[in-house]
Amino acid sequence: MPNTRCSTPNASLFRISRMRIAIGGFFHESNSFCQAPTTLADYERARLYAGAEMLPPLRGTDTEIGGFLRAADHLGFEAVPTSYAWAWPAGLLTGDCFRTLLDRLKAAVEACLPVDGILLSIHGALATEADDDPDGTILAEVRSCLPPGVPLVVTCDFHANLSPLMVSSCDALIGYRTYPHVDLADCGEEAAGLLVRMLQDEIRPTMALAKPPLMPHIVRQRTADGPMAELMAMARAAEQEPGVLRVTVAGGFAYADVPRVGIGALAITDGDPDRAADVAHTLADTAWERRRAFTAAPPGPQEAVRRALTHPAGHGPVVLSDIGDNVGGGSPGDGTVLLRELLRQGPRGALVLLTDPEAVAAALQAGVRARLSLRVGGKTDCLHGDPVEVTGRVRLLADGIFRNRGPMRDGLVDDQGRTAVLDVDGFTLVLCERKMPQWNLQQFRSLGIDPADQRVIVCKGAVAHRAAYEPIAAEIIDVDTPGACAGDMRQFHYERLRRPLYPLDEW
Numbered sequence: 001m002p003n004t005r006c007s008t009p010n011a012s013l014f015r016i017s018r019m020r021i022a023i024g025g026f027f028h029e030s031n032s033f034c035q036a037p038t039t040l041a042d043y044e045r046a047r048l049y050a051g052a053e054m055l056p057p058l059r060g061t062d063t064e065i066g067g068f069l070r071a072a073d074h075l076g077f078e079a080v081p082t083s084y085a086w087a088w089p090a091g092l093l094t095g096d097c098f099r100t101l102l103d104r105l106k107a108a109v110e111a112c113l114p115v116d117g118i119l120l121s122i123h124g125a126l127a128t129e130a131d132d133d134p135d136g137t138i139l140a141e142v143r144s145c146l147p148p149g150v151p152l153v154v155t156c157d158f159h160a161n162l163s164p165l166m167v168s169s170c171d172a173l174i175g176y177r178t179y180p181h182v183d184l185a186d187c188g189e190e191a192a193g194l195l196v197r198m199l200q201d202e203i204r205p206t207m208a209l210a211k212p213p214l215m216p217h218i219v220r221q222r223t224a225d226g227p228m229a230e231l232m233a234m235a236r237a238a239e240q241e242p243g244v245l246r247v248t249v250a251g252g253f254a255y256a257d258v259p260r261v262g263i264g265a266l267a268i269t270d271g272d273p274d275r276a277a278d279v280a281h282t283l284a285d286t287a288w289e290r291r292r293a294f295t296a297a298p299p300g301p302q303e304a305v306r307r308a309l310t311h312p313a314g315h316g317p318v319v320l321s322d323i324g325d326n327v328g329g330g331s332p333g334d335g336t337v338l339l340r341e342l343l344r345q346g347p348r349g350a351l352v353l354l355t356d357p358e359a360v361a362a363a364l365q366a367g368v369r370a371r372l373s374l375r376v377g378g379k380t381d382c383l384h385g386d387p388v389e390v391t392g393r394v395r396l397l398a399d400g401i402f403r404n405r406g407p408m409r410d411g412l413v414d415d416q417g418r419t420a421v422l423d424v425d426g427f428t429l430v431l432c433e434r435k436m437p438q439w440n441l442q443q444f445r446s447l448g449i450d451p452a453d454q455r456v457i458v459c460k461g462a463v464a465h466r467a468a469y470e471p472i473a474a475e476i477i478d479v480d481t482p483g484a485c486a487g488d489m490r491q492f493h494y495e496r497l498r499r500p501l502y503p504l505d506e507w
């Protein structure tokens with residue numbers, strides 16, 4: 001129930017009845033195959049906000065917090081900011097980093113009590129050096145800070161590896177409906193709507209989770225087509241049934257070596273646990289029956305580059321998806337496998353982005369219009385190819401800060417560090433200091449490069465870049481490249497997954 005903590009007799013009726021809802025987040029997608037751990041410094045470089053600091057950068061953006069705030073405006077509750085920690089996908093969190101950020105969140109929640117309820121944004125595929133299910137730990141510990149009866153409603157990423165602890169530690173948990181993820185704010189707004197309905201005693205959510213022993217290939221997790229689109233359609237249909245409040249299909253994240261890896265179906269009903277279990281298990285059974293449709297075998301670099309270079313010109317760029325060096329899944333963004341193959345076949349009109357602070361420093365020192373030879377990329381680890389020798393002319397030096405526009409992360413400002421644009425014989429090479437997924441065309445437009453005018457673009461991603469690039473691309477070719485996000489999970493050595501798990505184990 002809404003609390004009525006107002007003590008002054010002169011308070012207006014509006015003030016007395018206004019709900020106070022805490023909002024916050026602790027977000028990370030952690031990749032066990034990235035060597036460098038994720039530390040507090042990574043959060044400080046990305047988004048680490050205490051209390052009201054989160055409001056100016058996130059209000060009006062396509063983020064969960066943006067959605068919570070939009071709901072506060074529409075539904076008339078007071079959003080009380082607690083703590084928000086968000087870092088780019090990368091290696092496992094250190095124990096210190098995890099504990100520090102969780103303690104900050106808990107302290108901020110305790111400091112804002114009393115509240116009527118709390119809304120939290122998590123990823124669902126966070127992993128640390130010591131905890132199998134840190135997302136579950138976050139929810140369980142935050143809930144322990146709340147007085148009995150104060151509901152906790154949570155949003156998670158589509159790639160969450162859902163767990164029983166996550167589900168049992170909150171009152172409602174809902175995930176994105178899309179991959180590429182274009183509904184973050186909608187998801188936040190929907191979570192807020194569920195919480196308000198709970199507080200008004202309209203609904204009493206009950207949840208059921210079903211997890212078949214299946215981990216879909218990353219490119220088969222696209223929600224626009226294929227088997228995942230079928231599951232999403234089933235979930236949407238189930239939501240039309242009386243008493244079914246929300247159905248989440250979470251694709252899972254294959255690059256965390258933890259037992260909870262895999263696809264999950266989570267149904268929320270209004271006080272009907274049997275119905276929730278039925279919906280979740282029907283989806284899980286369908287996913288399992290369709291398990292072979294969730295495998296994929298994209299072409300390798302040689303074949304993919306040949307197809308890109310022989311594509312008729314004039315219809316927009318051909319995008320090569322460098323799956324193994326998927327920055328949005330934690331890879332370093334300095335993979336050279338496709339660059340090397342382009343150079344071998346003749347890179348005519350290609351655009352390539354590499355994270356390489358050392359090369360950026362050399363370009364800065366040389367200056368605009370200078371010609372220089374560099375070894376670029378392949379410096380973070382031994383999974384993503386060796387450095388490549390290039391000679392080019394510095395066309396532009398920039399601060400690397402841009403504001404996202406369009407269907408994904410609209411309104412957010414991103415910072416890829418100082419950036420150099422080089423004209424190399426036959427192609428354009430963009431070098432940046434910090435790894436940055438290719439999720440938005442503003443990343444290149446802010447450098448005076450129109451992606452639509454390119455012949456071939458290497459995108460360091462699996463699926464997410466499609467939100468930005470599908471509207472301009474002649475064709476997008478998934479490429480089976482090596483790396484910390486390689487598509488075929490059978491290439492990795494896992495120690496802690498639950499087994500059997502398809503496709504590691506055959507049925």
Ligand SMILES: [Zn+2]
Pocket residue numbers: 157158159181
């Ligand atoms: Zn995701």
